[in-house]
Amino acid sequence: MSYHSPYEIIAQGAKAGRYRMSLPGWNLLLRGGMAGAYMGMGGVLMIIVSSGVAATLGIGIAQFLMGLVFPLGLILIVLTGAELFTGDAMLAPFAAFSFNTGILSVLRIWILSYLGNIIGAFGFAGLITFGVLLQPGSEGYAAGSYAVSMVAFAAERCSYPGAAGILSCFLKALAAGWLLNLAVLLGICADDAIGKIAGIWFPSMALASTGMEHAITNACLIPAGLFSAPYLTPLQVAEVGPLAGNLAWSVFLLNNLLPVTLGNLVGGLVFSGILLWIAFQKEIRS
Structure with missing residues (x-):
């Protein structure tokens, strides 16, 4: 299993960022759509495997199980070459610092990959809602137990109270952006698939197990909860609890997706991007 030094990893990240900047817009959107769906796959798996666990084994075990399977999405992205906005928050500045690509190129890849991610995440939310979470019957759809878990998760993510809650x-999103990009860097560390998977898994596991906020994952899971909520029975709504009243599209967009996107961007750009570049710029340029 080969290993690259920190400054070699940053140099490879800069090359990866420059390559991504050279892609046509439609290709960035397409790769972004795939990445959004892949993050949704890991997120949905996280919700399903942890359903009902907290009541029997405790919240710690439930969170650990969530962390065990969540890395699926990022592993798929790194190994297939899909385009994730939160990874570009670090790789695009690396390219700009190394090759003087300019701020407009950085903004272009951020905007296109983000739009693609949102489209892919929303699309997978619809697919998983009406394919897995809701059960078809003679009178239409009915919510299953997994739908209740999804609505509960979405309601919790829409329940940050006031300015302190938004902060x-x-x-949480800033820390998630930092951890996720460290996972991307560790994925670059190794040349073989097993090494990449191992590098990606640990930071991604920490992200999910500690309840941090990732915008693209939320862009799948919270809409899935919103799609499922109208099909819940009164008993299922009571099972979700009082936070169910906070679940709304406007709350999702303004109180979660917006601050989480900004936090992920700052975490990736500053803590995984700029600080690492400053730390190792002498070795990179030598």
């Missing part, structure tokens, strides 16, 4: 959401 907490932003800080």
